[in-house]
Amino acid sequence: MFQKGGGDKWTLIQLIAVYVYYPIKYGKRPRHGPFSDNREAENMVKLNNYTREEYKKYIIQQIDSEDTLTTHATIMDLHPTDRAEIYKELSDKQRMFIHTALAPKEMADIFEQLDAKDQEFFMEEVDERYAANMFDDMYADDAADFLAEMDDTKATEILSIMQEEEAEEIRELMSYEEETAGAIMTKEFILLREKEAVSEVMERLRKEAPDAETIYYLYVADEEDKLAGVVSLRDLITADPSDLVEKAMSTRVVSVEADEDQENVARLIKKYDFLAVPVVTQQNTLVGIITVDDILDVVDEETEEDFGEISGTRGSMDANLSSFSAAKKRAPWIVMLMFLGLITANVIGQFEETLEAVVLLAVFIPLIMDSAGNTGTQALAVTVRGLAVGTLDRKGITSMVRREFGTGIFLGIFCAVTLLLLIPIVYENFMIAVIVSVSLFLTLSVSTVTGATIPLIIHKLKIDPAVASGPFITTLNDVIGLLIYFSIATSLLQYLPQ
Incomplete structure (x- = not known):
């Protein structure tokens, strides 16, 4: 259900570089990531006050000088959207350097912010192993959306390299018809059991929450894996640690079936002001969740589609088309x-x-x-x-x-x-x-x-x-x-x- 961190070896290499190579070369370990002293850390704070253009020039200087450590730290200090904006403006050679400076797991955040055309360019520039490790660390629904648009042969090759659990989740999502709840749901959610103690759940959250799409709503299954209830994070925090989940949860759960049209899901989330909605099979088995950010994408997609139909320009609204x-x-x-x-x-x-x-x-x-x-x-x-x-x-x-x-x-x-x-x-x-x-x-x-x-x-x-x-x-x-x-x-x- 969760990613296993296919890019961990890249992260390990970077940590070794920062905490082993750096002290050997400079005689001391950096106090703030890759920075060797407080003065450089203060410079970083100052950079955050620069304009985006000035910041971009600074990053490009680090890239052109092939300073891996500073490049990595400077880029990772940015919001993923800003990373993607700068990434798109780099030359082929500069992008190749970024691929070596960032682990696949870190590159995943940038990849998700790129439009379809830039994502295709990225796939042409990296090998299948790097791409597969990156997809291992992406949310399954985002990876499935991209792989579904790829050439079947190449998509199959990447899936064969990926970790089996992650690849299987992506295959499942790709098996649903387009524009249905199953096609847009995510598999990264935390499933609770009725007989779990609240204290056990809180301990699980500390470990598993970083990999989950959302933890504001947590869904509960019974012994037969049927959706039994929902409990909010607030309810868990205020509950007695010794209580069982079934005491804190609500049994009135609004859910959608996997073959439900995505527009109907959007209406449901809008009607109830949900942050997420569970997706179930006809047998009421929980198979995924749909979060409000996915619904925003659906609304945008459906609006563009309807606007294209009304104006007679459907399929030709992409600015990248010739x-x-x-x-x-x-x-x-x-x-x-x-x-x-x-x-x-x-x-x-x-x-x-x-x-x-x-x-x-x-x-x-x-x-x-x-x-x-x-x-x-x-x-x-x-x-x-x-x-x-x-x-x-x-x-x-x-x-x-x-x-x-x-x-x-x-x-x-x-x-x-x-x-x-x-x-x-x-x-x-x-x-x-x-x-x-x-x-x-x-x-x-x-x-x-x-x-x-x-x-x-x-x-x-x-x-x-x-x-x-x-x-x-x-x-x-x-x-x-x-x-x-x-x-x-x-x-x-x-x-x-x-």
């Missing part, structure tokens, strides 16, 4: 919308005689189309968000559609009144103002309903509602708006100046 790759991913949407655009053009063509009779009507086509598309997209965003966060039940859906329809009516009234006042002044034609105003009023009223209901229909068909993207809704509402506009204009053509 122009050609981004265009290739967006092309299907653009081509489909181009054909839908032909429908819009055909609608205009059907009313060619009306346009020929009153050319001024063409001036307001963009106004009708843009207003319809924008209003529909706003309603779409409201619906998709409601479905995404799970706030729409049957009653909520009816209320939401009614509200959006009312919103469309009020927007239509505001815009219609504005145009009734403005168009006669600019174009000196009151009848045109009436046609455009009434058309816009009806168009906005219908567009909000269209934008709100289409995602609901798609959701009912078990399809991601985000695929009812903004461009799709916009094109559909363009057609509806033009039909309304030209139908009214044609019916009132006799009242218009020819």
Whole structure:
């Protein structure tokens, strides 16, 4: 369940260097890690007050001078995120030196902060043994996420080098379907037993807590390994040391099954304000936990996915993609919308005689189309968000559609009144103002309903509602708006100046 520290031999070498080699060379042992005296330690404190750029230059100086001890101490003094930021800016040669200065266990913190592309570069620069030792010391869920994206042959080779227990946990996580609770859970948790004494648990925590993902909530299993309860760290601290865990724990445990969709897990954690949630099998056997930091990644991932669907840019939002790759991913949407655009053009063509009779009507086509598309997209965003966060039940859906329809009516009234006042002044034609105003009023009223209901229909068909993207809704509402506009204009053509 816990890492065994595959990088311990590197750490041992560094300790020997600091406490054996250093005294031989300089005549004394460093008082603060690799620093030989208090003056150098004070310099380190001063460095912490430097700007990030100044600090980076200092680290690069140590790297270029191949000062392993100072480089190691200076880098490890930083937050893992800052280490990763500096690491990404190093040259190939400087990164190779970092790999020798840091143990695989220490490199794991940097690796987890890198984006996918930088992680791939890292894997090309180190040998499988170093990578395997690093994965041994990573949380199993993070290692599984990366290895699942690797070439199967190379991933299998790395897993064969890893320690068996860690490799088996990663294989288990990789066996779950993507975007399920099992795929994002972690195996590094502390499992308690009902009959354990609180004093025994506290002693275990001192030893095992450093390797656990979280210890704020601890889950309890019965003799058959079934999830029996949960106990908080606060409860353990305040309990009588002689009490058994079953006395301190709560038996009302909220859990999720391993095949549960990750979005549902996110909603659950948000609803209960959990820091973690246990993952169980259908037989209620505890197999892992999901922590709130993993859920933040899920929320970010799902938000990006939905935003990509709504904007028609799914798969092409990565800033590292080339122009050609981004265009290739967006092309299907653009081509489909181009054909839908032909429908819009055909609608205009059907009313060619009306346009020929009153050319001024063409001036307001963009106004009708843009207003319809924008209003529909706003309603779409409201619906998709409601479905995404799970706030729409049957009653909520009816209320939401009614509200959006009312919103469309009020927007239509505001815009219609504005145009009734403005168009006669600019174009000196009151009848045109009436046609455009009434058309816009009806168009906005219908567009909000269209934008709100289409995602609901798609959701009912078990399809991601985000695929009812903004461009799709916009094109559909363009057609509806033009039909309304030209139908009214044609019916009132006799009242218009020819």
